[in-house]
Amino acid sequence: MSLRCVESGFVKRTLLWIMIALWLLPALALAQEPAGETLDPTTPVPVFTPTPTLTPIPRPLPTSTVAGDRATVELFFTTINQGGTGLLHITGVGLAGCSTRFIVQVVDCFPVANDGFYALISTNMEQNPRKYPLDIFTWYDDTRRQTVNTQVEVTGAGFIKQNVNLAPDKTYLIDPEVERTEFARLESIFGTVTPEMLWAGQGFQLPILGSELTSPFGAFRTFNESFQTRHTGWDIKATLGQPIMASGTGKVAFAGFLDIRGNIVIINHGYGVYSTYSHLSQVHVTRGQSVRAGQIIGTVGSTGRTSGAHFHWEIVVNGFFVDSVEFINLWLPGMGS
Numbered sequence: 001m002s003l004r005c006v007e008s009g010f011v012k013r014t015l016l017w018i019m020i021a022l023w024l025l026p027a028l029a030l031a032q033e034p035a036g037e038t039l040d041p042t043t044p045v046p047v048f049t050p051t052p053t054l055t056p057i058p059r060p061l062p063t064s065t066v067a068g069d070r071a072t073v074e075l076f077f078t079t080i081n082q083g084g085t086g087l088l089h090i091t092g093v094g095l096a097g098c099s100t101r102f103i104v105q106v107v108d109c110f111p112v113a114n115d116g117f118y119a120l121i122s123t124n125m126e127q128n129p130r131k132y133p134l135d136i137f138t139w140y141d142d143t144r145r146q147t148v149n150t151q152v153e154v155t156g157a158g159f160i161k162q163n164v165n166l167a168p169d170k171t172y173l174i175d176p177e178v179e180r181t182e183f184a185r186l187e188s189i190f191g192t193v194t195p196e197m198l199w200a201g202q203g204f205q206l207p208i209l210g211s212e213l214t215s216p217f218g219a220f221r222t223f224n225e226s227f228q229t230r231h232t233g234w235d236i237k238a239t240l241g242q243p244i245m246a247s248g249t250g251k252v253a254f255a256g257f258l259d260i261r262g263n264i265v266i267i268n269h270g271y272g273v274y275s276t277y278s279h280l281s282q283v284h285v286t287r288g289q290s291v292r293a294g295q296i297i298g299t300v301g302s303t304g305r306t307s308g309a310h311f312h313w314e315i316v317v318n319g320f321f322v323d324s325v326e327f328i329n330l331w332l333p334g335m336g337s
């Protein structure tokens with residue numbers, strides 16, 4: 001009798017534990033699943049899976065040519081979007097160097113062996129859409145100078161609006177001062193222009209292949225329905241711990257922690273081009289290290305100003321955040337034919 005009681009008590013307890021376990025399992029599974037960034041469900045978010053650009057991009061034909069007395073300037077774009085990038089090719093007999101001026105941006109051209117000079121221009125995502133003068137200053141072996149003038153239209157990029165809901169433990173990051181401090185730190189890194197095509201060889205690629213882009217570059221973002229800012233990169237759907245690859249070949253300019261971007265890697269690709277990889281859980285590289293396109297540099301996390309595990313990816317050209325998806329689809333000298 002007493003033995004049966006013990007047995008029946010044991011069976012009851014076991015059954016109870018099984019029931020508790022069955023009830024807890026789905027909750028545990030949910031807790032382990034990365035939440036992804038919590039965007040307001042009423043916000044329309046364009047989601048698409050881009051084609052990985054691992055195949056070489058062929059050199060395109062210029063879309064227009066502007067000829068000066070001695071210099072010929074080829075443009076590889078017709079207009080530039082807000083937060084867009086454009087490539088110029090400058091050639092001429094005895095051409096020794098050149099620089100370009102577009103809106104607030106003055107940049108030096110860069111030489112390419114047996115192919116004259118090139119220049120990358122970019123626009124602020126907040127630039128008012130209209131036509132602006134583009135000046136190309138050229139100088140020659142015989143010390144003569146010439147300026148070639150044209151106009152380029154900046155077109156509206158149709159940025160969307162989003163609301164992001166942050167948990168109470170992250171709301172201290174909704175602070176314009178924190179954002180200003182971080183931008184100042186980033187600007188000092190992006191301000192260094194390495195006169196070398198570090199990107200040469202494989203070109204650029206997505207840091208995660210075959211995944212959806214979940215939140216677009218340039219979006220007008222409101223955090224917790226109060227603080228307004230801009231989305232300076234693209235978000236790519238990813239799970240906690242997923243490996244992140246370098247978008248292009250270059251040198252690690254920064255590997256550390258920033259308040260908003262969390263654990264971050266910044267790669268210098270040369271001539272004012274940088275890429276950044278934010279909210280990482282682990283960082284696998286150190287400052288000064290050379291990395292190849294496709295090399296694993298860290299893993300997805302939710303450090304910094306996030307509402308869940310997700311991956312934030314930026315490309316910077318001449319100090320402006322540009323549309324990174326558009327950028328990796330551009331042909332650049334050094335990528336081959």
Ligand SMILES: [Zn+2]
Pocket residue numbers: 215231233234235311312313
């Ligand atoms: Zn983002």
